[in-house]
Amino acid sequence: xxKIEGLTAEVDGKPILKGIDLEVPAGEIHAIMGPNGSGKSxxxxxxxxxxxxxxxxxxxxxxxVDLLALEPEERAAxxxxxxxxxPVELPGVxxxxxxxTALNAVRRGKGEPELDAMQFLKLARERxxxxxxxxxxxxxxxxxxxxxGEKKRNEVLQMALLRPKLAILDETDSGxxxxxxxxxxxxxxxxxxxxxSALVITHYQRLLDYIVPDKVHVxxxxxxxxxxxxxxxxxxxxxxxxxxxxx
Amino acid sequence: xxxxATGAEGFLHRFDGLRQRLPGARLAWVQALREAAAExxxxxxxxxxxxxxxxxxxxxxxxxxxxxxxxxxxxxxxALPPAHSRWRxxxxxxxxxxxxxxxxxxxxxxASLAAGLSTLEGRLGALARPAExxxxxxxxxxxxxxxxxxxxxxxxxxxxxxxxxASPGERPAAFHPRHLIRLEAGASLTLxxxxxxxxxxxxxxxxxxxxxxxxxxxxxxxxxxxEGSAAFQLGxxxxxxxxxxxxxxxxxxxxxxxxxxxxxxxxxxxxxxxxMNGAQxxxxxxxxxxxxxxxxxxxxxxSRQTYKTVLSGRSRGVFQGKIHVHQVAQRTDGYQxxxxxxxSPEAEIDSKPQLEIYADDVKCSHxxxxxxxxxxQLFYLRARGIPEAQARSMLVEAFLTExxxxxxxxxxxxxxxxxxxxxxxxxx
Numbered sequence: 155x156x157k158i159e160g161l162t163a164e165v166d167g168k169p170i171l172k173g174i175d176l177e178v179p180a181g182e183i184h185a186i187m188g189p190n191g192s193g194k195s196x197x198x199x200x201x202x203x204x205x206x207x208x209x210x211x212x213x214x215x216x217x218x219v220d221l222l223a224l225e226p227e228e229r230a231a232x233x234x235x236x237x238x239x240x241p242v243e244l245p246g247v248x249x250x251x252x253x254x255t256a257l258n259a260v261r262r263g264k265g266e267p268e269l270d271a272m273q274f275l276k277l278a279r280e281r282x283x284x285x286x287x288x289x290x291x292x293x294x295x296x297x298x299x300x301x302x303g304e305k306k307r308n309e310v311l312q313m314a315l316l317r318p319k320l321a322i323l324d325e326t327d328s329g330x331x332x333x334x335x336x337x338x339x340x341x342x343x344x345x346x347x348x349x350x351s352a353l354v355i356t357h358y359q360r361l362l363d364y365i366v367p368d369k370v371h372v373x374x375x376x377x378x379x380x381x382x383x384x385x386x387x388x389x390x391x392x393x394x395x396x397x398x399x400x401x
Numbered sequence: 402x403x404x405x406a407t408g409a410e411g412f413l414h415r416f417d418g419l420r421q422r423l424p425g426a427r428l429a430w431v432q433a434l435r436e437a438a439a440e441x442x443x444x445x446x447x448x449x450x451x452x453x454x455x456x457x458x459x460x461x462x463x464x465x466x467x468x469x470x471x472x473x474x475x476x477x478x479x480a481l482p483p484a485h486s487r488w489r490x491x492x493x494x495x496x497x498x499x500x501x502x503x504x505x506x507x508x509x510x511x512a513s514l515a516a517g518l519s520t521l522e523g524r525l526g527a528l529a530r531p532a533e534x535x536x537x538x539x540x541x542x543x544x545x546x547x548x549x550x551x552x553x554x555x556x557x558x559x560x561x562x563x564x565x566x567a568s569p570g571e572r573p574a575a576f577h578p579r580h581l582i583r584l585e586a587g588a589s590l591t592l593x594x595x596x597x598x599x600x601x602x603x604x605x606x607x608x609x610x611x612x613x614x615x616x617x618x619x620x621x622x623x624x625x626x627x628e629g630s631a632a633f634q635l636g637x638x639x640x641x642x643x644x645x646x647x648x649x650x651x652x653x654x655x656x657x658x659x660x661x662x663x664x665x666x667x668x669x670x671x672x673x674x675x676x677m678n679g680a681q682x683x684x685x686x687x688x689x690x691x692x693x694x695x696x697x698x699x700x701x702x703x704s705r706q707t708y709k710t711v712l713s714g715r716s717r718g719v720f721q722g723k724i725h726v727h728q729v730a731q732r733t734d735g736y737q738x739x740x741x742x743x744x745s746p747e748a749e750i751d752s753k754p755q756l757e758i759y760a761d762d763v764k765c766s767h768x769x770x771x772x773x774x775x776x777x778q779l780f781y782l783r784a785r786g787i788p789e790a791q792a793r794s795m796l797v798e799a800f801l802t803e804x805x806x807x808x809x810x811x812x813x814x815x816x817x818x819x820x821x822x823x824x825x826x827x828x829x
Contacts, residue, residue, distance in 0.1 A: 204780050230786030242781040246799030246806075255795070256785035263786060295799075312785060 155180040155351045156320055161212035162376075163200050170196045172376035173212070178320070181348040185362055186355045187387060188373035189395045194355045195239060197373070198324040201353075202236040203229050216320065230256075231263025233319030237309040237326050244296035249308070252296045253278060253315060260316050281314045285341055302329035310341035317345070321352045327361035339364030359391035372398050408464045409446040412575075413439060415470060416542050424515040424545060430522050438531040438541030445535040457719040457751040458661055458690040463633050468575035468605055479566050482595045485816050486560035493566045495576025495606070496546040509558040509590065514547035514579055521549065524581060528611040528639035534663075536635050540577040540609040547579035547608075550590070554615070558590035560812050565606065567598030567629060575605035582610065584618035584646075591621040591810045597656070598629035610638040614646040616670065621649045623813035625820050628657035637663045644670025644699070651808050652679040653817055654689040655824045661690040668695070668702040668730075675704045680804045680817075682824045683748070685714025692721040697730040697760075706737040709804040711797055712748035723755040726763055735765035742800050743773055798822065 161174040170193045178184045188194050200207050201214065203226035214221040221229060244252065258268040269277065278292060285307050297305050306326055313321055323342065327335055342352060342365050354365055362370070362384065370386040371378045372395070380386065380398055390398070416439045425431030447464040448455040481491065481501065490511060491501035497513040504511045514521070531538035552558040568574065584590055598604060606628060614620055620640075628634050634657050640648045652662045666675050681689045691708055710718040720739040741750040754767040774796050782792035801821045808814040 202784050204784075205776065225789070226780060226783035227786050227788050227792075230784055236784050238781065238784075242777050244778055244781070244796075244799060246802040247795055252782075252785075252795075255787055255791070256782075259786040259788065259791075316786070 155182075155217060156353070157215040159213050161200070161214060162210045163196060164208045164210055165196065165206065169210070170376055171200065174373075174376070174378060176371060176378060178351045178353060180351055182368040183346070183352045183354060183365060185367040185370045185387060186353060186373050187357070187359070187370060187390055190357070192373045193376045194373055195324055198236055198322045198353075198355055201322060202226060202234060227259065228263075230316070230318075231260055235313050235316055235318035235321045237306075237313060237321060237323045239324040239326070239328065241297050241305040241309055243298050245298050247296050248292075249294055249296050250275070250278070250292040253292075253312065256312065257315050278311075278315065281311055284344070285311055285314070286337055287311060303331065303334035306330055306334065306338055307341075310338050313345070314341055319349060319351065321345070321350075323352065323354045323356075325356055326354075327356055327358065335361060336364060359387040362387045374398065409442060411467055412539055412543065413443055419470065419543070423543070425518045428519060428522075431518060434526055435542050438538040441531050442535055442538040442542060445538065448535050454692065454721070457721070457753075458659070458688065460659075462659055463605060463635070466573045466603060466605070466633075468573045470574070482564060482597065484562065485593050485812055486562050488560070489562035489564060490548050491564045491566065492546070492548070492578060494568050494574060495544075495565075495578040495608075497548065507558070507561070508556050509550060509552040509561065511548060511550045511561060514549050514581065515545060517549055521581070524583070525579065525611070528613070528641055529609055529637075530639075534637060536607055537609050537637050540579060540607050540637075543575075543577045544579040544609075545576065547581065549580075550582045550592075552584045552588035552590050552618075554585035555587045556589075558584075558588060560591045560593060563592060563594040565594070565596040565608070567602065567604045567606065567632065569599040569602050570604075573603040573605070575607065577607045577609070580608060580610045582620065583613045584615060584620055586615040587617040588615070589619040591623070591813050593623045593625070593813055593816055595625045595627065596634060597627045598632050600630045602629050603631045604629070604633070606632065606634045606636070608634075608636045610636070610640075612638060612640040612648065614640065614642045614648055616643045617645040618643070619647045619649070621808070621810040621813050622651070623808065623810070623817055624650070624652040624662070625816065626652065626654045626656055626660060626662070627820065628660070630656070630658065632657045633659050635661045638665070640664070640666045640675075642666060642668050642670070642673040642675060645672045646670070647674040647676070649676045649809055650678070651676075651805070651813065651817060652691065653820055654679065654681040654683075654691065655820065657687065657689070659688045661692065663692045663694075665694045666696065667698055668704065669698045671699050671701045673699060673702045675702075676807065676809075677704070677706045678804055678807050679708045680801050680821060681708070681710040681718050682801070682821070683710065683712045683716035683718055685716060687716045688719075689717075690719035690721070692719075694723045695725065695735075697724065697726040697733045697735065700729060700731045700733070702730065703734040704736065705807070707804055707807060708739045709801055710739075710741040710750055711744065711801065712741065712750060713744040715745070715747040717748070718750045719752075720750070720769075721753045721755070722767070724757070724765065724767075726756075726758040726760050726765060728759040730760045731762045733760060733763045733765060735763070737767040739769045740800070741771045742797065743771065744797070
């Protein structure tokens with residue numbers, strides 16, 4: 155599904171990623187854990203194609219395609235989804251219009267027919283119900299006046315509608331209470347399938363109690379310094395990142 | 402062959418030639434009004450950038466154009482804009498085309514100014530200030546027609562459309578309609594105005610509005626300025642708002658080569674309200690200026706102003722907003738916001754808010770923002786699979802929608818929203 159080899163990247167001339175090697179096979183969920191400033195968010199932005207990051211070396215292959223050569227919208231159409239750490243507010247853009255435009259753009263990319271307003275509403279209502287989202291969130295501006303938890307749920311709703319092949323969750327757990335965390339985790343777990351993979355980026359082990367990863371990687375100083383099974387997350391929780399550094 | 406005089410002299414020369422033929426030539430008060438206005442225009446000349454009120458808008462293009470009398474091709478066929486109402490007044494080159502208008506059986510009275518001039522002494526010119534505004538002086542000297550609307554007390558007037566068309570032609574024409582709108586106590590009206598003209602034809606549309614709102618009246622005044630690509634529109638509106646009345650103006654500046662939308666509002670009774678909102682949509686080579694002058698002259702009045710400008714290519718936008726809170730105007734609630742979105746590095750926006758506050762118990766705020774399309778918002782949309790061009794369109798439209806959403810009247814709001822969407826689809 156996703157194969158990262160020797161990836162290096164800079165921001166404003168400062169190296170942040172210093173040689174990432176990572177492979178996420180189809181159907182697996184991998185967690186990336188690491189302290190602040192380790193390069194977690196940079197990795198998610200580099201993979202999704204945000205401007206301002208200079209790729210200085212390495213490669214990323216996504217289902218055999220050179221991911222780094224694609225525009226952000228092409229990556230989305232190819233099945234990549236980034237759940238933002240800080241979902242952006244779009245005043246004046248209605249959530250329903252936004253979701254439908256995104257869904258139809260991705261469907262076009264897949265060669266599927268576009269949905270009209272009625273078909274879309276039916277689908278959106280179904281998905282929102284599963285996420286315990288009030289229907290009036292469709293009428294409001296995208297993320298405008300949403301609480302932290304509502305914004306994150308809106309991210310998961312987008313993911314549930316777009317049905318990506320690979321989801322990157324960038325600290326989706328930050329700012330969530332335990333109930334919201336469960337809802338978000340259920341949303342991700344519902345997508346689990348042999349052709350769905352996820353990269354769960356988090357600072358804390360908490361989210362991984364609900365989204366149990368196949369593998370856990372520790373990112374520090376721009377490199378993956380340790381990889382292991384789900385038990386690694388618990389070790390980190392108990393002894394902290396300093397123990398990894400010492401190892 | 403005589404050369405056409407340009408600048409102020411050209412217009413004065415025409416006034417000299419036309420004064421016996423203009424409407425009201427046999428009415429002494431009209432003649433006196435015109436003579437005084439011509440004298441005032443002679444003294445002022447075309448405004449230049451040396452005047453503070455004209456610092457950002459250069460009228461030399463207009464002054465040098467050498468306009469002639471508007472010679473209407475009366476049988477010209479026009480594609481009329483889609484109707485928003487049963488009642489519409491259609492003007493061609495500043496003169497009412499009765500044959501294209503439908504004004505009968507309306508709950509209000511609406512008729513040609515030229516035809517009813519003998520009944521308008523004291524009303525025509527009650528608000529306009531030709532001695533201070535050169536273009537208003539020009540309008541007063543040379544008006545040929547206009548629309549006179551009166552909504553009787555307590556009557557809900559519904560929607561009235563005012564359509565202004567310009568004839569195609571080789572020689573630049575100028576017209577100066579004078580519109581008088583009066584809502585008696587408790588009356589309401591939605592006036593939707595569309596001004597259009599042929600692309601590439603140079604003409605000057607110089608309308609003046611005198612708007613009187615009696616106690617508790619509500620006027621929604623939506624102006625869709627979609628003049629031809631080479632046109633000049635220099636409009637001045639005066640509104641006097643009595644106690645408990647509301648003036649809701651929204652001006653969309655989308656057409657024309659050089660445009661000025663100047664509005665003077667006086668809130669003169671307690672609890673009067675005023676909304677002056679607008680959007681300016683500018684392409685390469687266009688110049689649009691919105692200038693508002695608002696007098697809070699009574700206590701407990703509220704005013705809201707939000708103007709948004711989108712500039713592409715080498716275009717220039719201007720916003721000047723003056724709020725004068727008189728000493729008696731305690732508990733004034735005033736708000737003014739001017740926002741610009743620059744789509745091109747060559748575009749320019751000038752913004753000049755001006756607050757003069759002489760009362761002590763006042764809530765008055767203003768702000769201005771200038772920016773490009775937000776990179777985070779753009780990336781968010783693209784990361785969801787929306788192609789860059791479409792994502793940009795969505796963000797520009799969202800920026801403008803926020804301004805249109807404030808219009809209270811649904812018919813006016815939908816007409817404006819359609820115009821905004823249409824402009825952007827053509828531009829994109």
